[in-house]
Amino acid sequence: IAMLGGIAVDESVRGQGHFQTLMTHVLAEKRDEVALFMLWSDQDKLYKKFGFHLCGTQFEYPQVPSKKGTFQQTKYH
Secondary structure, three states, rough: OEEOOOOOHHHHHHHOOOOHHHHHHHHHHHHOOOOOOOEEEHHHHHOOOOOOOOOOEEOOOOEEEEEEEEOOEEEOO
């Protein structure tokens, strides 16, 4: 399993195709080496372009004193 997450492009060079180049390269390079790519992101529309699909929900326990004891629901891909 290859786990991907925390992928970002500096604001100063966004819109120049760097992200698409990176994702296309990584997926092509590792496709034959792994059984599954798992992506951790809330950008489902962006990653659908690369064949990713929503597969579940995660619950995070925030470490914010004012929200102590509450859970925060987060989607992941």
